[in-house]
Amino acid sequence: MNIKLIAILLSISLALNVYLGYFTTHTAQQINRTKTIYTIILTYNETFNAVKSGKYIIYLEIKNRNITYVNAIIQLMKINHNHKEKVLIVELNSNQTYRIIHLSHDYYYAKIIYIVEYVRNISINNLGIYVNIAYKAEN
Secondary structure (H helix, E strand, O other): OOOHHHHHHHHHHHHHHHHHHHHHHHHHHHHOOOOEEEEEEEEEOEEEEEEOEEEEEEEEEEOOEEEEEEEEEEEEEEEOOOEEEEEEEEEOOOOOOEEEEEOOOEEEEEEEEEEEEEOOOOOOOOOEEEEEEEEEEEO
């Protein structure tokens, strides 16, 4: 009984890994076919303007070599008449460094939480971690 259960779980795991591998490769090909029009660089909680409606790529950039693993949770909220309306939550980490999102032309507030693993002392004021939001256009 246990061997059958393990075999089924391994089959499901293999199928999921194959699907995610295809999805990641397909997404990487989509990114390569697009050109960056402009990029917004966020470090902590910041407000930004999505100049155009469309496809954006949100990605994690780690510049500090003492950091071994980062998990960033980004909560995007649309700003409407002095109140914030939650739009979406994106999770990025050292293994999944980018996602494709769709934003409409508006002002947004990005609340960012970092969970960081590191090997040596790091400065809290200058982590060297950035969340970039790039507007992409088809070539």
